[in-house]
Amino acid sequence: MATAYLSRRYHLSASHRLHSDAYTAEQNRATYGKCNNPHGHGHNYIVEVTFGGPVDEATGMVCDLGELDAFARTNLLERFDAMNLNTLDAFRDVVSTTENFTMEVHRIFAAFPSARLARVKIEETSNNSFEYADRMQSQKG
């Protein structure tokens, strides 16, 4: 059976502020620059999730798109869209950088029951993107 990779992109908008309690105010400003603005700022994030696996001979699919979209609605969009990331449990102990956001989204979609997560990529802006894959074992997908 052929193995293929299916990628789906989800759009969400959220605000954040890069700030670490381990730094002084001056260190935070030096490290994060304008991203440390106390009032926060926001992005239109694009979350791209890639699933790999055998293509089912009956359906022609790696996984059911309706099931994946429903999972994303509940576990990604309803939790993060139109929110301030810094107020969420996921960023209580870690800075709301897109690196940390990418790893959090990877943890979320790794629990999708119907297919194997191969990679998560988040575009913070059209110039910045971040990718995370378990063990970075595969450049595929």
Added chain:
Amino acid sequence: MILLTRKAEFSSAHFYWNDSWSKEENERVFGKCANRNGHGHNYTLEVTVAGEVDPVSGFVVDLKQLKDILEREVVSVYDHRHLNLEVPEFATRVPTTENIAIAIWERLDGKIPNAKLHRVRVYEMPDLFADYYGER
């Protein structure tokens, strides 16, 4: 080794249906994609080939030649066609994005001189795409 990617576009109609299932089962699994009248997409195809750079030409492959191969093997067969009804490989396989990527790989494999097929990526729409690397 260098990777080189060429894009092409085709617009096609399709529907999702498995002949061994009842109408109800098809509609349960495939939802509105099971509408037998079909619907369509503007597909974008990205073909990535891998090879060594020719020391004289500086090319991995001649892009014009690659463009002509994609046109002959894929675009002229798929563009402005109904995939289920007019493209032979989808008489027995559901024309999902995954299966389209696999079918295009099979159409192109071994036909590109001096380079190895590395990846076939098919976008059904900007937010949904499938990749195939020839893995069986």
